[in-house]
Amino acid sequence: MKTTLTLLLLVTSLTLLQAQSTSGSSTKIHLGSQHYTKNNMMPNQIVAHDKNGIFVTKIKLSDELRGMEGFPILEFYNNQMELRSFRQLQVMDTKTPVKFERILQIGSKLYCFYSTSMDNSNVLLADEIDKSTLTLRQSPAVLQRIPESGKAKFEHPAFYLKLSAGGNFLLSTFTQAGTKNTPDQLHFAVLDKNLSPQWKHQLKASQETGYYHIMNYHLSRSGDVFILKKYADSEKALEKFWEPNYQFSITSITNSGATIAEVFPKVDGKHLTKMQIGTNEKSQLVCTGFFTTTDGQTSAGSYFLTFAGPKMIQKSFKPFAPILLAENDKATKEEKQEGLYAYRLNDITFRGDGSAILIAEQATQTAGFNPRTNYRTAKTAFNTIAVVSIAPDGEVMWTEQIRKNQVSPEGYSFFSSYATAVLNDKVYLVFNDHPENLCEGVCEPVHFNPKATQKDVLIAMVELDWHGNIKKESLPFSRDPHILTKPLACKQVSNHQMVVLGQYNKAYRMARLDFEKTFSYQ
Numbered sequence: 001m002k003t004t005l006t007l008l009l010l011v012t013s014l015t016l017l018q019a020q021s022t023s024g025s026s027t028k029i030h031l032g033s034q035h036y037t038k039n040n041m042m043p044n045q046i047v048a049h050d051k052n053g054i055f056v057t058k059i060k061l062s063d064e065l066r067g068m069e070g071f072p073i074l075e076f077y078n079n080q081m082e083l084r085s086f087r088q089l090q091v092m093d094t095k096t097p098v099k100f101e102r103i104l105q106i107g108s109k110l111y112c113f114y115s116t117s118m119d120n121s122n123v124l125l126a127d128e129i130d131k132s133t134l135t136l137r138q139s140p141a142v143l144q145r146i147p148e149s150g151k152a153k154f155e156h157p158a159f160y161l162k163l164s165a166g167g168n169f170l171l172s173t174f175t176q177a178g179t180k181n182t183p184d185q186l187h188f189a190v191l192d193k194n195l196s197p198q199w200k201h202q203l204k205a206s207q208e209t210g211y212y213h214i215m216n217y218h219l220s221r222s223g224d225v226f227i228l229k230k231y232a233d234s235e236k237a238l239e240k241f242w243e244p245n246y247q248f249s250i251t252s253i254t255n256s257g258a259t260i261a262e263v264f265p266k267v268d269g270k271h272l273t274k275m276q277i278g279t280n281e282k283s284q285l286v287c288t289g290f291f292t293t294t295d296g297q298t299s300a301g302s303y304f305l306t307f308a309g310p311k312m313i314q315k316s317f318k319p320f321a322p323i324l325l326a327e328n329d330k331a332t333k334e335e336k337q338e339g340l341y342a343y344r345l346n347d348i349t350f351r352g353d354g355s356a357i358l359i360a361e362q363a364t365q366t367a368g369f370n371p372r373t374n375y376r377t378a379k380t381a382f383n384t385i386a387v388v389s390i391a392p393d394g395e396v397m398w399t400e401q402i403r404k405n406q407v408s409p410e411g412y413s414f415f416s417s418y419a420t421a422v423l424n425d426k427v428y429l430v431f432n433d434h435p436e437n438l439c440e441g442v443c444e445p446v447h448f449n450p451k452a453t454q455k456d457v458l459i460a461m462v463e464l465d466w467h468g469n470i471k472k473e474s475l476p477f478s479r480d481p482h483i484l485t486k487p488l489a490c491k492q493v494s495n496h497q498m499v500v501l502g503q504y505n506k507a508y509r510m511a512r513l514d515f516e517k518t519f520s521y522q
Helices: 013-023 061-066 235-239 333-341
Strands: 003-007 028-030 041-050 053-060 073-078 083-088 098-106 109-118 121-130 141-147 160-163 169-176 185-192 197-204 212-219 225-232 246-254 259-263 270-279 285-293 300-308 311-319 343-345 356-370 375-390 396-402 406-409 419-422 427-433 458-464 470-474 491-494 497-504 507-515
Touching (some): 041 061, 041 491, 041 497, 053 098, 185 225, 212 270, 225 235, 246 270, 270 333, 270 343, 285 356, 285 375, 300 396, 311 396, 396 470, 427 507
Antiparallel strands (some): 003 507, 041 053, 073 083, 109 121, 121 141, 270 285, 375 396
């Protein structure tokens, strides 16, 4: 595994050089200075990158623990991972309170999205961020409006934003909940990369209200919208996610909103338990995920389907044995099946040659109660990662599983899960782990807990090559000090580079991983 690592570390040069000389790793380490938080502000997300460096948001640690986010501080780091400038984002001229939504990079520009009340509507606005000063230009554009209702504020619909692959188009959508006798109303607005409106559409939900869940939206490179929905005969059937009593449907909105069609992906003898959607280079709808057989057997596997309109024109299936969450003999049927049904699927990533990668992770939540505080508690477990590789012709090549066992107390989930970098021939996964999980061969994963002692944590990096061969090692700078990474704050910034955040108490560092270029055009 050949990588070049440019980083700002948490310990002294001497300690790092000793660690490098004894680790046997091919990683090259470049040293830098360290940063300390002020007013408990911690890096939260890498929101943009360009040829000059990266842009990072920083919010209060207390807000991060509670899942709250106001207008953040925006920081700029150069290519040597040195902090060069920072600024608190602020809307100057507003008559009503504003709510921060998110920051998106669209082409070479950086936009801040926020909402406020205006003309008896909840309005979504976007304002460009001046990269040289890290301030808003204070000339926002209105993107979408939600009519005010008599409902309480917490019942109001929320805006959802998503970019197309390549950033050609932006989707803004919200769902107005229906009543007992009326269906939900889905509202869509598609804008180009300059945030100029392209088309709008209002759609009635095709399933009866309460009997479906929207799983994902996809916006194609040509500006078409696809809505992935999971539906069943009753809300109770949907809640029992471990039972095959549900199906998937996909609503396609094409031709600038003029053509609406419904696609029902079904295959005889198989129940499609998990699904993700996307569009290939020909703008054809594709679906991939996991299946179980319905012929009384217990086999499972991965699939990839391609559609031309509502017609399925290609399908591929490949069995694999999923790692279960409960593998003991006394486990119930639900507990045994939960391993496959508990996966959360990332968006499909397409490579330049037309091949694709799907990455998923087992995630379950356990509710509890703290008698001392009289508060309910929750723990989230992030376990096995599954990586599915699809060849350019749509055939499933392999599915590999990386065993992981992370348990996060309530509020500390940002130290769990994983970060990804998909290259032309390899996939890299970065996550926090327990040192004992670097064992040779297959071993029962030891719990990683973000509140663990210093000796019980490290940052692991897994490499999967074109054939699915797996290599796992720790990043050299994480082996001695108590350094954790926030996977959601890591980001692939080019076709061979990834930026990783390292954090220790009130100190933090940015690291850039430069992966070996195995293709001349990288």
